[in-house]
Amino acid sequence: MNAHHTLHETIPEASNPLGMAGIEFIEYVTNQPLALGQALEAMGFRAVARHRSREITLYRQGGMNLVLNAHPDDARVSATEGGGPVISAVGLRVRDARLAHQRCLDLGAWEVASHARAMELHIPAIHGPGGSRFYFVDRWQEFSIYDIDFTPIHDVDPRPPALAGMHYFGLVQYIGAGRSVDWITYYERLFGFELIPDEQRFGIMPKGTLMRSPCGSFLWQLVEPVPSLEDESLLNESLQRIGIGVPDVPAAVAALAARGVSFVDSAELHPEDRGALTRTVLGNVAFELVHQTA
Amino acid sequence: MNALDGFGLDTITFAGPLEAKLAAIAQAGFSQVMLNARDIVGHPGGVPAAVAAVRASGLRPTGFQVLRDFEGLSGHLHDYKVDIAKGMLEMCAALGSRVLLACSSVSRHATQDYDELARDLRKLAMLALPLGIRVAYEGLSWGRTINEYTTAWDVVCRADTPNLGIGIDSYHIIAAKTPPDAIEELDPERIFLVQLSDFMWQETQSFEDRMTTARTFRVFPGEGVHSEALADLVIRLENIGFRGDYSFEVFNDDYQQLPLDVVAARGRRSALWLRDDVLHHAAPLPAWATQSRAA
Numbered sequence: 001m002n003a004h005h006t007l008h009e010t011i012p013e014a015s016n017p018l019g020m021a022g023i024e025f026i027e028y029v030t031n032q033p034l035a036l037g038q039a040l041e042a043m044g045f046r047a048v049a050r051h052r053s054r055e056i057t058l059y060r061q062g063g064m065n066l067v068l069n070a071h072p073d074d075a076r077v078s079a080t081e082g083g084g085p086v087i088s089a090v091g092l093r094v095r096d097a098r099l100a101h102q103r104c105l106d107l108g109a110w111e112v113a114s115h116a117r118a119m120e121l122h123i124p125a126i127h128g129p130g131g132s133r134f135y136f137v138d139r140w141q142e143f144s145i146y147d148i149d150f151t152p153i154h155d156v157d158p159r160p161p162a163l164a165g166m167h168y169f170g171l172v173q174y175i176g177a178g179r180s181v182d183w184i185t186y187y188e189r190l191f192g193f194e195l196i197p198d199e200q201r202f203g204i205m206p207k208g209t210l211m212r213s214p215c216g217s218f219l220w221q222l223v224e225p226v227p228s229l230e231d232e233s234l235l236n237e238s239l240q241r242i243g244i245g246v247p248d249v250p251a252a253v254a255a256l257a258a259r260g261v262s263f264v265d266s267a268e269l270h271p272e273d274r275g276a277l278t279r280t281v282l283g284n285v286a287f288e289l290v291h292q293t294a
Numbered sequence: 295m296n297a298l299d300g301f302g303l304d305t306i307t308f309a310g311p312l313e314a315k316l317a318a319i320a321q322a323g324f325s326q327v328m329l330n331a332r333d334i335v336g337h338p339g340g341v342p343a344a345v346a347a348v349r350a351s352g353l354r355p356t357g358f359q360v361l362r363d364f365e366g367l368s369g370h371l372h373d374y375k376v377d378i379a380k381g382m383l384e385m386c387a388a389l390g391s392r393v394l395l396a397c398s399s400v401s402r403h404a405t406q407d408y409d410e411l412a413r414d415l416r417k418l419a420m421l422a423l424p425l426g427i428r429v430a431y432e433g434l435s436w437g438r439t440i441n442e443y444t445t446a447w448d449v450v451c452r453a454d455t456p457n458l459g460i461g462i463d464s465y466h467i468i469a470a471k472t473p474p475d476a477i478e479e480l481d482p483e484r485i486f487l488v489q490l491s492d493f494m495w496q497e498t499q500s501f502e503d504r505m506t507t508a509r510t511f512r513v514f515p516g517e518g519v520h521s522e523a524l525a526d527l528v529i530r531l532e533n534i535g536f537r538g539d540y541s542f543e544v545f546n547d548d549y550q551q552l553p554l555d556v557v558a559a560r561g562r563r564s565a566l567w568l569r570d571d572v573l574h575h576a577a578p579l580p581a582w583a584t585q586s587r588a589a
Contacts, residue, residue: 108420110380127424181456182423189420235426 016214017103017192019095023168023218024137024145025058025065026242030085032282033057033070039281040066042259044163049150053117058150062162064244065091065146084283087239089125089133090171091145092191093215097124097136104190121148126190129173129183130238164252169245169290170219172205176235180209183222187211193220203243203275203290219243241285245292249273252289300540301565302326302356304489305333307544308554312337312344316351318554322562327353328489328541331360334385345388356541357393357430357461357487358386364396365414365449366404366439372414379418387425393486394422395430395461398437398446406439412452419458430461430486435470435508436501442472447480459484463543464527465491465508468520469498474527482535489543490528490568492518510547514564516571525572532573540568 030036037047037057045059045066054071069075069088094100101124105111112125112133123145125135139145152158175183187193192214200210208223223240246252253263253271256278264270264277273291280286303324308315312333319327329348337344348355361382364375386394396418405411419429433446440446443462450460462485467474491512496519498504515524528540542561549557569575 106417108417108423110421110424129424176426179426182426185456186420186423237424237426 015192015194018092018100018136018214020191020213020215021093021095021140021217022213022215024091024093024135024140025067025089026087026168026171027067027069027089027091028085028285029069029074029088030282031070031072031075032085033068035282036068036085036285039285040068042261043256043278043287044166044259046156046160047153048156048158048160049146049152051150053120054115056150058146060158061160062165062167064162064166064168067091085285086130087132087171087242089135090128090239091123091135091137093140094136094138097138100124100136100138101126107189109190119148121145128239129175130236132239164255165247166244166252166289167246167292168218169202169243169288169292170221171242172208172221172223172240172288173237174240175222175224175237177225177227179235179237180222180224184209184211187220202292203288204269204272205275205277205288241288243288243290246289247291247293249276249289249291252276296323296325297569298323298562298565299325300537301568302328302353302539302541303558303561304328304330304541304543306330306359307542307546307549307561308557309550309552310554313347313351314554316347316353318558319561320351320353321555322558324558324561324565325352325354326356326539326541327351328356328543329358329389329391331358331382331385334389341385341388348389355389355391355393356539357395358382358389358391359395361394361396361418363399363401363404364418365411366399366406367401367414368405371403376417376421379421383422383425383427386422386427392426393428393430395432395487398431398433398440400434400436400438402438404438408439408445408449409452411439412449415449415458416453416455419453419455423457428457428459428486430459432461432463432487432489433466435466435498435504441466442470443467443480444472444476447476450484459486461485461487461489462527462531463489463491464515464524465489465493465512465543466504467527468492468523469504469507474523474530477527477530478534480534482531482537485531485536485538488528488531488536488538488540490515490524490540491542491544492516492520492524494518509545512544512546514542514544514560516564516567517560525568528568528572 040059044061047057048060049058057068059066104126109126114122116122123135125133128134193211196210196212208221211220253276262279276289278287303319305315334344367375422429431446431450433440433442435441447460492515493507493512498507
């Protein structure tokens with residue numbers, strides 16, 4: 001998705017305190033890398049590079065980078081989720097990663113210890129919901145973080161085009177009962193996200209609270225549990241699924257269906273022009289398509 | 295529905311090992327317990343064993359105490375306290391407690407600027423936020439800058455963070471003779487904890503007096519000489535719509551020398567006094583009545 005450069009039009013600088021400029025990558029952690037890799041390839045992603053020292057593969061299509069992390073130390077967390085893959089991190093593009101990180105720590109974010117080895121990039125990070133992390137990346141214009149830590153896979157186009165114009169639309173985060181106001185505060189204070197009025201809804205999964213990143217390039221959806229169905233003393237908070245924007249939902253659904261992706265299709269929820277939801281695979285993995293012109 | 299719902303005892307009131315305290319509290323009919331970090335860290339099996347004991351007890355943690363002297367520090371002292379706070383928050387989360395009690399600072403090294411105190415509490419609340427923990431900020435009656443609930447509430451309002459609220463302790467209000475009228479100015483949704491206790495002296499003039507009495511000679515509500523003031527406070531809280539937890543914060547050297555069930559029985563008598571004679575709560579309906587209504 002193109003950045004809209006709204007910063008230079010109407011929004012004052014203070015509203016984008018980290019100089020945020022989009023999603024650099026989203027990371028899944030899993031102890032089933034082959035199965036998840038297949039699911040990603042069905043969605044149009046291609047494995048383009050491997051990490052130099054860890055069991056991590058970079059998948060890509062168009063502007064979307066998706067990191068599949070099967071490093072044993074990290075994959076252990078997926079065992080706590082019933083073995084299914086977990087969205088474990090989001091890399092955020094910012095103006096200055098060190099300053100962004102320090103600002104968040106000063107405001108009360110939890111620091112994540114670095115695992116970088118010699119000659120590897122130290123990418124600063126803070127703890128997010130559940131066991132997830134937010135990384136701050138400022139090397140995405142002249143060169144990329146993958147140039148240093150990853151080795152390209154031979155004979156593979158390092159920049160495979162996006163299927164059906166797909167691009168990151170946003171993330172859906174499941175939160176505990178009554179926790180919307182807390183998480184709104186977290187994203188407002190740390191990242192400068194803004195609440196979107198209830199009248200503005202996207203796709204076919206309109207539940208919850210919507211926030212927009214200060215760069216305007218992605219959305220964040222907070223969803224509380226259905227009342228009374230869950231024990232309120234349990235938090236069970238996590239990054240639940242990735243939203244993918246497409247210019248033409250039926251065309252994208254047809255292209256993905258031809259690759260073996262199946263969609264939720266019931267009386268209550270089925271593919272429409274506004275959006276579609278893939279059937280959950282591997283216990284946890286679903287993608288939501290949302291109509292959006294890039 | 296339990297006759298003592300809404301009231302809980304505090305591990306600091308009892309002598310003995312954690313398991314014995316939890317058992318005495320549960321056997322007296324309470325369903326919740328305020329946990330003290332010393333009881334958790336001091337467990338011979340370590341923190342994991344203490345966490346397991348709390349979970350096995352079936353008692354819901356009212357809260358976890360106590361983070362001291364957090365706000366107003368700078369430089370390395372601030373960084374040190376942030377580390378301490380993180381350690382406390384991790385234990386609080388492991389115990390399944392959704393409230394961390396933070397007491398107003400007594401430190402001479404802390405600033406007295408309200409906005410700076412608020413900024414630090416905002417940071418503490420942000421640290422607690424991903425863990426699902428709410429921070430109850432309590433004005434100790436011997437706090438250096440914040441020593442009344444009124445000023446504690448002022449700082450909480452300045453910090454303006456949803457998971458930061460106030461902790462009320464009747465002892466400090468009565469000891470400092472803070473007028474109770476300002477209770478009406480509190481937002482009941484932002485009172486995250488109310489601790490109740492009384493004491494036997496009419497006066498506690500100096501900070502020194504207040505501290506010594508608070509730490510050695512508190513008694514349960516209804517046992518002391520300020521029953522009227524205590525009842526008035528609870529009724530005011532009820533009238534503004536407070537429906538959260540009351541915990542009996544009774545530090546008492548004598549109770550530390552009595553059998554646990556004897557002390558817990560005093561706590562039970564106190565809860566019934568509050569329920570029946572002060573708040574005039576209706577007795578809970580028998581199980582068959584609520585079941586038939588639900589069906």
